[in-house]
Amino acid sequence: MIQKSITYVSALLALAGFARAQDAAADQVAEGKKNYMMICIACHQPTGMGLPAVFPPLTKSPYVNGSPERFASIILKGNAGPFTVDGKPFNQIMPGQEAVLTDEKIAAVMTFVRANFGNTSGPVTAAVVAAARKKYADRKTPWAQAELDAWKDDAPAK
Ligand code: HEC
Incomplete structure (x- = not known):
């Protein structure tokens, strides 16, 4: 009987923990x-589709769904x-x-984009963004596509 109530109570606690984690994700x-x-x-x-020949789509993009460090660095x-x-070519x-x-806002926007517009990739933590911000702190210029395509998550800061 006591055993049963303990099981019941821990199941409830586990559910509450799960609900809290779900709330945080939402x-x-x-x-x-x-x-x-x-x-x-x-x-x-609003659609994440961009504008033809001007702004690229975020739908099923490898830059969105690939390395979280690379995506964070793009936004930074x-x-x-x-x-x-x-x-399709872009040059803007x-x-x-x-x-x-x-870092929190960038992680949140990444998590939103990775879970919308036809994308089904997982959430990103602020720690990933903080690490990218630190690693590339001295970099003042935007990325060229060739750099992004050669990306290695553990690449040393340039
Ligand atoms: C002022 C316009 C502008 C804003 C604001 C902007 N982007 Fe972009 N984005 C671009 C352009 C233009 C490119 C392509 C760059 C080029 O042509 O070299 C791009 C490229 C990208 C790429 C890589 C290519 C692709 O389509 O996957 C990602 C990912 C991205 N943007 C995400 C974002 C996110 C997320 C935000 C908001 C935090 C954002 N962008 C804000 C204009 C913008």
Whole structure:
């Protein structure tokens, strides 16, 4: 009887813990959506599809769904120069957001984008963004696509 109640109580506690974790995940996506709607939307559009020949899509993009460190670094520093996404050419400038968005906000926006627009990749923690920010602290220029394509997660800072 006591044993049974203990099992019952721990099952309830486990459920409560699960619910809290679910709430935290939902909060992160909501925070990410808010930031996407303030910043990224201007170029990548509400649909994440971008604009043909001007802004590239975030749908099923390897830069979104691949290395979280690389995606964080894209948001921190931006991109410039010729860029091909899904076989289509772009050549504009994406401004870096390192002075605008905190690590938490960048992680949230990444988590939102990775779980929307047809993407099904997992969440990102602020620690990943903080590490990228530190590693590339001295870098002042946006990324060229060739650098991103040669990305290694554990690449030394340049
Ligand atoms: C002022 C317009 C602008 C804003 C704001 C902007 N981007 Fe971009 N983004 C671009 C452009 C332009 C490129 C391609 C760069 C090039 O042509 O060299 C790009 C490229 C990218 C790429 C790599 C290519 C791809 O399609 O996967 C990712 C990922 C990305 N942006 C995510 C974001 C996220 C997330 C935000 C919001 C935090 C954001 N961008 C804000 C214009 C913008």
